[in-house]
Amino acid sequence: MIGSKKDQEVKNLKGQIEDFENKWKRALADYRNLEKRVQENQIDFVKYANAKLVDKLLPILDDLERATAHIKEKGLKLILNQFRNVLSSEGVEEIKILGEEFNPVTMDCVEMTKGQKNQVVEVIQKGYTCQGKVLRPAKVKVGRGK
Amino acid sequence: MSKIIGIDLGTTNSCVAVMEGGKPKVIPTAEGRNLIPSIVEPVKNLVGDVAKRQMILNPGNTIYSIKRLMGRKITDHEVVKDKKILPYKIVAGKNEMVMVEVEGEKYTPQEISAKILQKAKTDAEGYLGEKVTEAVITVPAYFNDSQRQATKQAGEIAGFKVKRIINEPTAASLAYGLEKKKAETVAIYDLGGGTFDISILELGEGVYEVKATNGDTHLGGDDFDQKIIDWICDEFKKDHGIGLKADAQALQRIKDAAEKAKIELSSSKETEINLPFITQSKDGQPLHLTQKLTRAKLESLVDDLIEKTVRPVKDCLGDAKLEAKDIDEVILVGGQTRMPKIQEKVKELFRGKEPNKSVNPDEVVAMGAAIQGGVLAGDVKDVLLLDVTPLTLGIETLGGVSTPLIERNTTIPTSKSQIFSTASDNQTQVEINVLQGERPMAADNKSLGRFILDGIPPAPRGIPQIEVAFDIDANGILNVTAKDKATGKERSIKITGSTGLAKDEIEKMTKEAEEHADEDKQKKEKIEARNLADNLVFTAEKTLKDAGEKVSGDDKKVVEEKIKELKETISKEDAVIDEIKKKTEELSGVLQKVGAQMYASTSPGQGGSTGATQDQQPAEEESKKEKKSKKKDEAKKEEAEEGEVVNE
Numbered sequence: 001m002i003g004s005k006k007d008q009e010v011k012n013l014k015g016q017i018e019d020f021e022n023k024w025k026r027a028l029a030d031y032r033n034l035e036k037r038v039q040e041n042q043i044d045f046v047k048y049a050n051a052k053l054v055d056k057l058l059p060i061l062d063d064l065e066r067a068t069a070h071i072k073e074k075g076l077k078l079i080l081n082q083f084r085n086v087l088s089s090e091g092v093e094e095i096k097i098l099g100e101e102f103n104p105v106t107m108d109c110v111e112m113t114k115g116q117k118n119q120v121v122e123v124i125q126k127g128y129t130c131q132g133k134v135l136r137p138a139k140v141k142v143g144r145g146k
Numbered sequence: 147m148s149k150i151i152g153i154d155l156g157t158t159n160s161c162v163a164v165m166e167g168g169k170p171k172v173i174p175t176a177e178g179r180n181l182i183p184s185i186v187e188p189v190k191n192l193v194g195d196v197a198k199r200q201m202i203l204n205p206g207n208t209i210y211s212i213k214r215l216m217g218r219k220i221t222d223h224e225v226v227k228d229k230k231i232l233p234y235k236i237v238a239g240k241n242e243m244v245m246v247e248v249e250g251e252k253y254t255p256q257e258i259s260a261k262i263l264q265k266a267k268t269d270a271e272g273y274l275g276e277k278v279t280e281a282v283i284t285v286p287a288y289f290n291d292s293q294r295q296a297t298k299q300a301g302e303i304a305g306f307k308v309k310r311i312i313n314e315p316t317a318a319s320l321a322y323g324l325e326k327k328k329a330e331t332v333a334i335y336d337l338g339g340g341t342f343d344i345s346i347l348e349l350g351e352g353v354y355e356v357k358a359t360n361g362d363t364h365l366g367g368d369d370f371d372q373k374i375i376d377w378i379c380d381e382f383k384k385d386h387g388i389g390l391k392a393d394a395q396a397l398q399r400i401k402d403a404a405e406k407a408k409i410e411l412s413s414s415k416e417t418e419i420n421l422p423f424i425t426q427s428k429d430g431q432p433l434h435l436t437q438k439l440t441r442a443k444l445e446s447l448v449d450d451l452i453e454k455t456v457r458p459v460k461d462c463l464g465d466a467k468l469e470a471k472d473i474d475e476v477i478l479v480g481g482q483t484r485m486p487k488i489q490e491k492v493k494e495l496f497r498g499k500e501p502n503k504s505v506n507p508d509e510v511v512a513m514g515a516a517i518q519g520g521v522l523a524g525d526v527k528d529v530l531l532l533d534v535t536p537l538t539l540g541i542e543t544l545g546g547v548s549t550p551l552i553e554r555n556t557t558i559p560t561s562k563s564q565i566f567s568t569a570s571d572n573q574t575q576v577e578i579n580v581l582q583g584e585r586p587m588a589a590d591n592k593s594l595g596r597f598i599l600d601g602i603p604p605a606p607r608g609i610p611q612i613e614v615a616f617d618i619d620a621n622g623i624l625n626v627t628a629k630d631k632a633t634g635k636e637r638s639i640k641i642t643g644s645t646g647l648a649k650d651e652i653e654k655m656t657k658e659a660e661e662h663a664d665e666d667k668q669k670k671e672k673i674e675a676r677n678l679a680d681n682l683v684f685t686a687e688k689t690l691k692d693a694g695e696k697v698s699g700d701d702k703k704v705v706e707e708k709i710k711e712l713k714e715t716i717s718k719e720d721a722v723i724d725e726i727k728k729k730t731e732e733l734s735g736v737l738q739k740v741g742a743q744m745y746a747s748t749s750p751g752q753g754g755s756t757g758a759t760q761d762q763q764p765a766e767e768e769s770k771k772e773k774k775s776k777k778k779d780e781a782k783k784e785e786a787e788e789g790e791v792v793n794e
Contacts, residue, residue: 030167033275048178066423070432104192108199111394118203124395139398142203 050090051130058128058136061087065126087128095127095138108137115143150280150309150523151270152515154317155259155297157213158339158366160184161512162266164274165520170321170513172506175269181508182269185210186261188248193265205233207248209258211340214363215244216255216300217293224363256300263304281306282519284511287313287345287356309522315345316354317514318477322502325349329474331357333462335492335501337455338480338508340366344459346466346473358465360458365451367482373447374404374439378419381437388425388433396424400435407439412484416440445487452491459495476501481508534558536652539616539624542579542588544569545673551616554584554656558622563615565631567608575600576612578628580641584659586670592655599628599637607684668723675726679716682730683709686737689744696744705740708733 064080095106097120102109106127107120115121120140127138151173154161159181162173172180177195185197186209192200201208211232218225220238229236237252239245245252263283270278283306285297294311301308315334319325324332329349336343343361347354378400379390390396403419410417421435463470476492478501483489492501505513534557540550543566551562568576577598583591602610611631618624622642629636659666686709690702697705712729715721 027167034167037275063422066432070423102200102203104196104200109201109203110398112202122394124398137199141394 048131048133051133051135054087054090054092054128054130055135057087062125091131092135093129095129095134097123097127097138097140102140102142106134106137108139109142110139111141112144113141115141115145117143117145119143148277148279149274150282150519151266151278152282152284152317152512152517152519153263153266153301154284154314154509154512154515155213155262155300156184156338156511157211157341158184159508160262160266161509162270163509163512163516164270165516165523168520170516170520172509172512173270173273175265176272182262182265183210184213184259184262186212186258188251188253188258188261191261193261206235209234209246209248209253212246212255212258215246216259217290217296218244218255220244254296256296256303259297259300260303263301263306267304267306279305279307280309280519280523282310282312282515282522283308284312284314284317284515286343286359287315287347288343288359289313310518312515312518313345313347313354313356314343314479314511315347315356315477317511317518318479319347319354319475320514320517321505321510322475322477324475324477324502325354327475331466331468331473332475332477333459333473333496334477334479335455335459335483336361336479337482337488338366339368339482340364342366342455342458344455344462346462346468348466357468358462360462360465362454362458365454367480369451370408370448370482370485371401371404373451374408374444375400377439377443377447378404378435378437382424382435386427386433388427390425390435393425396421399424408444408485411439411441411444412486414441441486448487452488455488455491456495470495470497473499475499477510478503479507479510483507535560535618535622537582537655538584539594539618540581540591541566541614541626542581545677546588547670547673548581548583548586548588548591551614552618558618559620561615561617563613566612566614568602568605568610568612569607571607572604573607573610574602574604576602576628578614578626578637578639580624580626580639583655585662586666590658590662590666594624594641595626595639597626597628597637597639599630599635601633601635602630603632672723672726675723675730676716676721679712679726679730682733682737683712683716686733689737689740693740693744697740698743701736701740701743705733705736708736 061083064076064083068076068080097103097107100120102118102120106129108127110124113121119142121143122141123138124141125136125139128135149164151162151164152170154163160183161181163170164173165171174180175182175194179195182194183198185201186193187197187200187204187207188209189207197208201210211228214228214232215225215236219242220236221242222244225236225244235247237245237247239252239254243254245254246258247253263281267278267281281301283297283301285294289297298308298311314336315332318334318336319329319332331349332347332354334343334345334347336345341361341363342365343359345359346357348357349355375397383389390400399421403421407417407419417439419435419437419439423432424435425433427433463473473496476496476499478489478492483492483503484507489501489503493499534555535552536554538550538554539552540548543549549564551564552560566576575598577596579588579596580594581588581591582594585591599612602612613627613629613631615627615629616624617627624641625638626641627636627638686705690697690705693702708729712726712733715725715729
């Protein structure tokens with residue numbers, strides 16, 4: 001009787017050991033995977049770290065462009081160009097779309113209007129890519145055709 | 147064995163999470179966002195953000211809010227209502243079940259939802275780097291059997307084995323670990339983009355059951371935005387007599403600004419809405435929109451919307467046959483609950499009970515689903531909660547500085563070790579003073595214990611290597627060991643209760659550290675400057691001694707002069723830090739010249755330049771050694787004063 005009780009205890013303990021081993025391995029594996037992912041993320045992060053900052057600056061670029069449309073001041077135009085150059089050096093590119101066919105990857109349709117079906121009729125807000133990735137899709141009016 | 151992910155399949159947005167290292171983590175989409183808009187264009191096979199962007203272009207083909215139609219019949223009251231609002235074609239399928247028709251093709255709501263779930267699957271696999279085949283999907287508590295079945299089917303069509311369908315409020319409770327707190331009754335106040343849901347749950351047999359639900363299916367954050375947009379346009383019309391709503395560009399800018407302002411007012415008392423060149427006046431002059439919106443004004447604008455949530459809450463309590471005071475815990479779900487006024491209202495509705503809101507309200511349901519997934523996967527039989535050490539642990543070093551070894555909030559068990567050294571020549575013992583706290587000066591922290599390691603062979607200062615190791619086990623017991631690497635001799639101390647501080651004690655200490663941060667920083671800088679100066683004096687003297695004849699009499703005199711000046715400066719109790727730094731630099735400058743000379747006149751391989759080499763050691767470690775050693779110096783002085791003979 002005592003023997004089988006001891007056996008049972010040993011069996012339970014062995015089961016526990018196996019359980020702990022598995023949990024430990026799992027935790028370690030999760031950790032290793034996280035390490036790998038952190039490394040990958042860091043590469044991504046370095047690549048797109050500036051994207052968020054650029055995103056904040058885009059509305060100001062929009063306003064500067066509006067200002068230069070209304071105020072014919074050479075100095076202002078110079079500032080605008082300067083700003084554009086800096087953004088360009090960070091890999092920011094304007095999404096060229098006027099006259100193009102609507103593409104939801106790079107554009108956001110905010111209104112339908114008179115015009116050729118599925119063609120971009122008017123750009124409400126310019127879109128930009130940063131390092132090849134869409135940073136801010138362009139907001140456009142699209143033609144509804146007949 | 148692959149992971150079981152948790153999916154919050156929402157009306158407006160969906161969110162995916164998974165257990166990682168025992169904690170739920172939201173999986174970002176391929177676009178880098180945490181949420182997937184629940185929008186599908188089945189013909190072009192567009193899902194999420196991409197589908198949303200062409201919605202206006204393609205209203206008949208773009209399916210949104212499909213959740214409203216899941217598992218319903220064409221004759222359901224809800225469907226009849228929605229049919230009037232939704233722009234896409236809703237038709238009857240088999241057994242009068244609702245279907246959507248796009249370009250002649252009929253789709254079940256399950257098939258549409260499956261496309262969203264499919265994207266969730268693909269993005270998750272991309273992120274995790276492994277196949278994902280199992281999921282836990284959440285549904286509203288009021289979903290009936292047919293609706294739950296439909297959701298399960300959607301998962302299966304997407305290629306998932308749906309391990310479980312759980313209620314959204316239950317998932318939210320799991321995310322907060324409320325079942326561990328044994329909260330008997332929980333209320334979930336869920337105000338998202340388009341719908342409001344209130345649910346009351348009761349804990350029975352370790353599982354939460356839904357007692358009652360209520361809400362408003364057409365009340366959400368979007369309505370709040372609209373109030374602000376309307377106000378902005380009205381104010382502008384008042385000031386300038388021009389309506390902006392007809393101008394697509396202006397309206398778009400106002401929409402964006404309104405949402406941004408709403409979000410900002412959750413943390414600031416007021417915000418400015420600036421939209422230059424918004425339009426032109428009748429005579430062609432550019433007009434600018436500048437309006438200040440205060441939190442108070444915003445609250446008055448949306449007051450009636452917030453009031454609309456009161457009746458459903460009261461009705462829900464009534465249905466559950468409970469009173470507000472009977473609720474143990476309240477959880478906030480949905481982005482709009484970030485608004486302070488809403489939080490205030492919720493607190494008021496539940497008799498002053500502080501709601502749980504620390505988990506991101508947009509993600510909390512997905513997190514809870516992930517936790518459930520973890521439990522089902524077996525790797526979280528008991529959500530293993532690991533403790534953290536609440537305050538930084540370290541030792542006292544040269545100059546009375548507190549040198550950290552284990553930073554606060556480090557998960558335990560853990561261990562960390564670092565090498566220190568002696569402060570004086572022929573110092574044969576070191577005292578380890580174990581400290582706990584955030585202040586940079588040892589005297590301002592709590593001493594948990596001290597011990598002495600002796601028997602260190604006599605050597606010049608900075609030479610011995612004493613390894614100090616901190617080890618905290620899973621129970622929070624701290625073992626500190628000091629070992630002399632030369633002799634192997636070691637001493638240790640065991641400290642219990644280093645993690646068992648009361649919450650308010652921890653808060654107090656952390657707060658004090660913040661308050662004194664500036665003056666502490668100055669104190670520490672001063673000490674470090676002194677230590678550096680002290681070390682440099684020692685090095686300079688040694689260098690001159692070692693150099694001997696290799697240095698000309700004149701040069702030697704210059705260095706000795708600078709040594710004297712520096713010594714004088716630091717001997718003054720109230721020496722100004724800038725003065726110390728200046729004199730240190732001056733000495734350093736002339737010393738380097740001497741060092742250069744020594745190299746020039748020496749053949750390679752000579753060991754006479756130990757002085758110069760010592761300077762090249764990483765400053766941090768060097769000064770640490772010095773700091774540590776000085777303490778021993780002081781300790782020795784104290785002992786000497788007490789009459790003990792310190793063996794040199």
